[in-house]
Structure formats: C-alpha cells, structure tokens
Amino acid sequence: MSVIDLRSDTVTTPTDAMRRAMAEAEVGDDVYGEDPTVNRLQSSLAERAGFEAGLFMASGSMSNQVALAAHTERGHEVIATEGAHIYEYELAAMAVIGGLVPRLVPAPGGIPRVEDIRAAVHRSPHQAPTGLVALENTHNVAGGTVVPLEISRAVTRLAHDEGLPAHLDGARAFNAAAALGVGIDQVCAGFDSVSICLSKGLGAPVGSVLLGSREFIGRAHRYRKLMGGGLRQAGVLAAAGLVALDTMPQRLHEDHARARRLAEGLAGIPGLEIDLDRVQTNMVYVEVADAPAFVARCAAQGVRIGSMGPDTVRLVTHHQVGDDDIARALEVMRAQTPASLTA
Numbered sequence: 539m540s541v542i543d544l545r546s547d548t549v550t551t552p553t554d555a556m557r558r559a560m561a562e563a564e565v566g567d568d569v570y571g572e573d574p575t576v577n578r579l580q581s582s583l584a585e586r587a588g589f590e591a592g593l594f595m596a597s598g599s600m601s602n603q604v605a606l607a608a609h610t611e612r613g614h615e616v617i618a619t620e621g622a623h624i625y626e627y628e629l630a631a632m633a634v635i636g637g638l639v640p641r642l643v644p645a646p647g648g649i650p651r652v653e654d655i656r657a658a659v660h661r662s663p664h665q666a667p668t669g670l671v672a673l674e675n676t677h678n679v680a681g682g683t684v685v686p687l688e689i690s691r692a693v694t695r696l697a698h699d700e701g702l703p704a705h706l707d708g709a710r711a712f713n714a715a716a717a718l719g720v721g722i723d724q725v726c727a728g729f730d731s732v733s734i735c736l737s738k739g740l741g742a743p744v745g746s747v748l749l750g751s752r753e754f755i756g757r758a759h760r761y762r763k764l765m766g767g768g769l770r771q772a773g774v775l776a777a778a779g780l781v782a783l784d785t786m787p788q789r790l791h792e793d794h795a796r797a798r799r800l801a802e803g804l805a806g807i808p809g810l811e812i813d814l815d816r817v818q819t820n821m822v823y824v825e826v827a828d829a830p831a832f833v834a835r836c837a838a839q840g841v842r843i844g845s846m847g848p849d850t851v852r853l854v855t856h857h858q859v860g861d862d863d864i865a866r867a868l869e870v871m872r873a874q875t876p877a878s879l880t881a
C-alpha cells in the first residue's frame with residue numbers, strides 16, 4: 539500500500555534535479571564565508587526578496603531565533619501573533635536563547651489589528667521594554683492563511699514609528715506570494731528581517747535563509763555560530779536550495795488548488811468541521827472528535843495526517859501529492875470519520 543503523507547510540506551524529499559545539483563555542488567568552508575554555492579544562494583534570494591544580504595540556516599526555527607536574538611537585548615519583549623510558530627513551536631527558544639518574553643496579540647485568521655499591536659508596545663519604566671514586532675505569513679495555525687499586504691505594511695510602519703524592528707517568519711512566504719499573485723519582494727517589503735524556508739513547499743531537504751541589511755546579517759552571523767549553526771561544506775545543501783528557488787515557487791498554486799479541492803470534499807463529510815474561508819494556501823485544518831484516534835485510523839489505511847490538538851487535524855499539500863492522492867485521501871477519511879464507523 540503506497541502512503542499519502544499529508545502531515546506537512548516538510549516531509550517532501552529532494553527532486554532528481556536537486557539531487558544532481560547536490561552531487562555536483564562546488565563547496566568550501568562556509569564558516570570562513572568561502573562556500574561559493576552557499577554564497578550564491580544567499581545573494582540570489584536576498585536579491586529576489588529585496589534585501590542587501592542573506593544567511594543560510596540549518597532550519598526555520600534557527601533562522602527565527604537568530605533573528606530575534608540579533609534584533610533585541612535580553613529582557614526585551616517580543617510582540618507576536620497568537621499561535622505564532624516562534625512562540626508555540628520553538629520550545630521557548632526565545633526565552634532560553636534570547637532571554638526574551640513573548641507578548642501575544644489576538645490574530646483571528648492570522649491577521650492582527652494594528653491597534654492591538656500599538657497597545658502592546660511598552661514604554662513604561664516598570665515594564666519589560668518592547669524589542670521587536672513579529673508577524674508570520676502564511677500563518678500556520680490560523681490555517682495557512684495569508685496576511686494581506688496592507689496589514690503587513692501597516693504593522694511594519696507602526697513598528698518603525700515606535701522605533702522597533704519588524705521580523706517576518708516567512709517560512710511559507712512563497713505560498714503567500716503565490717496566493718496574493720505578487721512577487722516575493724512584495725511579501726517581504728517593509729520588514730527588517732525575513733526568514734524563508736527552503737525545506738517546506740519548496741521541497742529542498744534542508745535549510746532556510748535569513749534576510750536583512752548587511753549590518754543585521756553581520757550580527758546574525760555571530761548568533762548562528764553561537765547556536766552551533768556554523769556549517770562547513772554546506773554547499774551540498776544550498777545547491778538543492780538554489781534548484782528549489784528556480785523550480786518550485788511557480789508550481790505552488792497547484793498545491794493550493796489541491797488543498798482547496800481536498801477542503802471542499804471534506805466539508806461535505808458528516809462529522810468533520812472545516813472553515814473553508816481559512817483554506818487559502820496549502821493547508822487544511824479540520825475539526826473532528828478524538829483527532830488522535832482519527833489520525834491513527836487514517837494512517838492504518840495509508841493516509842498520514844497531522845494531529846494538531848485533541849479535536850484538530852491538519853492536512854498539507856505539497857509537490858509529492860497529486861490529484862489521485864487527493865481522491866484517495868478523501869475516500870479514506872470519509873470511511874474513517876466517527877459518523878461512518880457507527881453507521
């Protein structure tokens with residue numbers, strides 16, 4: 539039985555073109571800044587996204603946490619949206635590594651209100667000073683939702699008016715760009731730093747790139763080394779990233795269309811609740827009674843989905859999920875709902 543893996547877009551394996559590029563990559567010691575392939579990846583993504591410089595990172599979490607530490611001082615507060623990956627899924631790294639505390643603002647659908655961010659900025663001498671404003675686009679736990687450009691512009695403007703830097707967790711910024719029908723530079727515009735993952739919808743096996751000014755990336759370099767992220771002949775990884783940048787962004791709309799088809803199919807199944815308005819990119823969040831048991835039953839039938847809470851599952855489309863897989867996943871999930879089991 540072949541397995542359809544919808545747990546995440548992180549499960550993707552490198553394409554043949556990526557594997558070839560990895561085998562042939564020209565490499566050097568990246569701690570000395572001498573890996574030509576890493577250097578090419580960093581400058582190529584920086585140029586596309588409208589930044590002076592980039593820094594190759596082992597993961598999205600490392601990239602975010604390096605950015606947070608490089609922007610702030612210990613004892614600062616970081617304003618982030620509720621459910622933000624930097625808070626929910628990075629093992630309190632902002633506290634452990636950066637000495638930072640989060641201040642979360644409401645963000646229905648992943649979209650914060652500018653007034654809530656303004657109200658969260660601390661100016662009093664009795665409170666931890668605000669050090670950074672962070673957004674996430676697409677917003678994972680809100681459903682892979684897209685932050686409209688006018689919101690990210692308003693948030694970055696507010697941060698700058700308050701004298702604060704703004705960071706974007708753009709793990710899936712290319713999905714946001716595809717959904718908005720704009721270039722990646724538009725999604726990144728206004729931010730002082732952006733972290734973009736190569737190993738999610740773009741399909742590379744490893745890596746993220748942190749983008750920013752030359753001066754900021756210089757500081758980030760130090761934190762990357764401090765966190766054990768000084769890789770040596772990392773060009774073998776960066777080579778796959780370069781192929782990902784060249785070949786994958788233009789096909790993300792296919793993943794989005796399949797996620798929509800999947801969501802519409804699931805919406806008609808009794809026992810499953812789904813907010814179709816939140817299905818904007820490659821993710822589908824579904825409410826179902828006893829999610830872990832549902833996940834286990836689907837897995838036993840060869841359809842792997844993610845358990846995101848007691849009553850929540852997540853399905854993510856990616857380049858290794860085709861139309862037939864969507865049809866089979868729908869069939870399996872329909873048969874495994876609590877309602878059909880008792881019918």
Ligand code: TLP
Nearest residue numbers: 546548597598599600623627678707709
């Ligand atoms: N997210 C993973 C899990 O950690 C939940 C996933 O499967 O979606 N920012 C965002 C918005 C993310 O969704 C992720 C990964 C990261 C950062 C971290 O990337 P990695 O896994 O490379 O550290």
